[in-house]
Amino acid sequence: MAAAMELRCWGGDWGLPSVHTESLIVLVPLSHVCKNTAIASTAVPELLCGETAVQEPTHILNFLRKQRFNADYELTARQGADTMAYIALLEEKLRPALLHTFWVDAENYTNLTRPWFASRSPFPLNFLVPSHHANTALSRILLTKGEAPLHRISEVEGKIYSDAKECLNLLSYRLGTADYFFGNSPTSLDAFVFGFVAPLHKARLPSGPLQSHLRLLDNLTRFCDTVLSVYFSPSPPVQETVDANLQKLTQLVNKESNLIEKVLLPSFPLLCMSLLYLAGSVSY
Amino acid sequence: MLLTAAEPWPENATLYQPLTEDQILLSDCASSLAVQAYLRMCGLPVQVVSRANAEYMSPSGKIPFIHVGNQVVSELGPIVQFTKAKGHSLSDGLDDVQRAEMKAYMELVNNMLLTAELYIQWCDDATAAEISRPRYSSPYSWPLSNILAYQKQWEVRRKMNAIGWGGKTLEQVYEDVSQCCQALSQRLGTQPYFFNKQPTELDALVFGHLFTILTTRLTNSELAERIKSYSNLLSFCKRIEQTYFEDKSS
Numbered sequence: 001m002a003a004a005m006e007l008r009c010w011g012g013d014w015g016l017p018s019v020h021t022e023s024l025i026v027l028v029p030l031s032h033v034c035k036n037t038a039i040a041s042t043a044v045p046e047l048l049c050g051e052t053a054v055q056e057p058t059h060i061l062n063f064l065r066k067q068r069f070n071a072d073y074e075l076t077a078r079q080g081a082d083t084m085a086y087i088a089l090l091e092e093k094l095r096p097a098l099l100h101t102f103w104v105d106a107e108n109y110t111n112l113t114r115p116w117f118a119s120r121s122p123f124p125l126n127f128l129v130p131s132h133h134a135n136t137a138l139s140r141i142l143l144t145k146g147e148a149p150l151h152r153i154s155e156v157e158g159k160i161y162s163d164a165k166e167c168l169n170l171l172s173y174r175l176g177t178a179d180y181f182f183g184n185s186p187t188s189l190d191a192f193v194f195g196f197v198a199p200l201h202k203a204r205l206p207s208g209p210l211q212s213h214l215r216l217l218d219n220l221t222r223f224c225d226t227v228l229s230v231y232f233s234p235s236p237p238v239q240e241t242v243d244a245n246l247q248k249l250t251q252l253v254n255k256e257s258n259l260i261e262k263v264l265l266p267s268f269p270l271l272c273m274s275l276l277y278l279a280g281s282v283s284y
Numbered sequence: 285m286l287l288t289a290a291e292p293w294p295e296n297a298t299l300y301q302p303l304t305e306d307q308i309l310l311s312d313c314a315s316s317l318a319v320q321a322y323l324r325m326c327g328l329p330v331q332v333v334s335r336a337n338a339e340y341m342s343p344s345g346k347i348p349f350i351h352v353g354n355q356v357v358s359e360l361g362p363i364v365q366f367t368k369a370k371g372h373s374l375s376d377g378l379d380d381v382q383r384a385e386m387k388a389y390m391e392l393v394n395n396m397l398l399t400a401e402l403y404i405q406w407c408d409d410a411t412a413a414e415i416s417r418p419r420y421s422s423p424y425s426w427p428l429s430n431i432l433a434y435q436k437q438w439e440v441r442r443k444m445n446a447i448g449w450g451g452k453t454l455e456q457v458y459e460d461v462s463q464c465c466q467a468l469s470q471r472l473g474t475q476p477y478f479f480n481k482q483p484t485e486l487d488a489l490v491f492g493h494l495f496t497i498l499t500t501r502l503t504n505s506e507l508a509e510r511i512k513s514y515s516n517l518l519s520f521c522k523r524i525e526q527t528y529f530e531d532k533s534s
Contacts, residue, residue, distance in 0.1 A: 056448075081467035085388035088395040136446075143446040170384035 009045040011120055014202040017232050019116065020045070021098065025057040025195030028186065028231055029064055057195070061188050072187050079182050083189040086174070086181075089167060090196050096141045097164030097210055098200060103137035104153060107207040165213050171197075172217040179226055186227065198224045293370060297330045297352045299323075300338045306422045307336060308347075309415075310500050311401040316348040318492025319360050323350075324528040325483045326372045336423035364485050374484045382479060386486045389471065389478070393486075396464035397493045399449060400457050404507065406440040408454055411503050462510045465494075469514040476523065483524070490517075491524045 007030055009023030018024050023045040030047075047054045047063065054063045065072070072080060102113045109130075117133065118126040138153065145156045171193060180186045181193065197214065201224045205211050214220060301316040302308040308316070316332075323330050330350060335341065342349040342358045349358035350366075357366045367373065375383060405416045420436055421429030444450045449457075468490060477483045478490070494517055498508050511517060 077470040078473070081470040082385065082388070084463065084467045085385070085392040085471075088392040089388040092391045092395055140446045143443045166387075170387055173380035174384045176381070 006048045007045060008048065010117075013116065014199075014204060015228070016198055016202050019199055019203070021095075021195045021199060022057050023195075024198055025191050026060045028191040028194055028227065029061070029188075057192070061191070074185075075182055075187060079187075083182075083187065086171075086189055087192050089170065090192060093163045093167035094196055096145050096160040098196060099137040099141055100153075100157065100160060101200070101205065101208065101210055102203075103134045104141065105207055108205050109134060111206050112203065161210060164210055168197075168210075168214055168217055168220065172220050175219050175223060177219065179223070190223075190227065193220075194224060194227045198228070291353060291370070293328050293367075293372070294353055295329060297328070297350060299330045299332050299348050299350045300335055300341060301332065301348045302338045303334045303336055303423065307419055308334075309405055309419060310496060310502070311398060311405060312339075312347040313500065314398070314401060314493040314496040315346070315360065316492070317496055318489045319348050319350070319363055321491050321524060321528060322360065322364065322374070322485055322488035323367075325374055325488055326367060328367065328372060360485065360489060374482065375479075377482065378479060378484070386479065386484055389468070389486050390489055392464060392467065393489050393493060396460055397497075399444075399447070400461045400464075400507075401493070401497070402440055403444055403449055403452070403457050404454070404502065406437050407444055407450075408503075412437060414503055458506055458510055461507060462513075465511055465514050465517060469517050472516050472520060474516065476520075487520075487524065491521055495521045495525065 007023075007026065009027065010018050010020035012018050016024065017027050026045050026047065045055070045057070045060065047060045049063075052063075054060050072083065075083070101108060103109055114130040114134075117130045121129045141156065141160065142153065145160055146153075175181060181189045197220055200208075200211055200214055201221055203211070299316070299319060302312060304313075320330070320332065338347055338349070339345060343356055344358045346359050349356055350363060352366070355366070357363050364373075375386060378386060404411055406412050417433040417437065421433040424432060441450065452460075472478055477487045479486075494511055497511055498518075498521065502508075
């Protein structure tokens, strides 16, 4: 079960473990198991476990669920349905504006996004990767939001930003004063919201009307900071971690399986990282 | 829109959609039925008119659109806002969290059900060749019919590729529809409507899509079978049909 897993994703900056939304979504359950690999294909993030390679956040989360690392174990059926609905809301309403902010807005693209992705890509891909992403982003926005007579980005900008602001407001209402969206522990919905909202919260954008709007929603920014501090704070010394985890495992061997799952999920990333350190296959 | 807020809803409001018998496709029929259900739930009278060029008359290129007074509004979202500006709304009684949930579920239906309908119509070769292309181009003569049909197919396939559905198989799409229906079924539970006693625009949207899928003949009935496995969704559709559409049931 604790087979070594390797996650290939875009690297981090601005206080985040990764600047790429899809990579962030899967990093929350797999924190610390990350190898910075810049690939020109759109197959990032990619989880490699033994001989299996899984791509895309939803498939990776399903894979983890089958490996019995399930953050949604305690959700009711209705909460599971709510999760699907909110993820659809994020995809439809927030993603176009995020794509626009990072990849289409000229100021942000030339001053922040393109230099960052170009610097993380090897020659000669550094010329191709950012522009490929930018073109994909622009065509996605125009195809999904641009209406037939209006094939210019300026005419859809107003609509996608107002949709995104509404989406952020709705998330804020739903979160309320709680730490996470469902109860006291994070679920896959929290991972998705974190993946979408964290880059917007932390990036040093030259031009960011959406970012200013997000800053007004205290509970969402607090949510991002909570997830960052719980899952992505600097890790404790490796040896202590290995001993602590081995102790926990031996204590729990005779208990019921759901209790094992509850402990393994938070300690799995640390266990995995320590296994990889010992195997000498991780480099930062 | 704000300028006409003071005007009452006129008697001659019209809803335009493609020709019902020969031309209209599954996704357009579903969207149109959703708008009709919503307007009936609000108690706003509207005449349904079929035109071969409805898609081109629409300000956004999407079906359906309504012509009210001197305003033309298309698609359910803007139509809901338009009626709200006129003082008719189904979701006023909801609090902020419920409204957030309602919007999220509406996006789920758009993201999953509508996209699946478009996929099945235009990306599945059998359905496209037997049903979609002939129906879409039926008002036009050759060669315009061929050109328009293939152009539409190309547009939809581009969009599917852009959102990541291009690589899906038909089986995966049916699975996605099942998951969406499961989520809707779990959310509905044993209640009469999604937000208990009163219907909202979400009920209209879900009804429009599910009822159309159940009553439309496609190349195979897999899609309808997937929905039929959720009995509370079936009774939900029947209830809305009987409550709001019984004067036109045959």
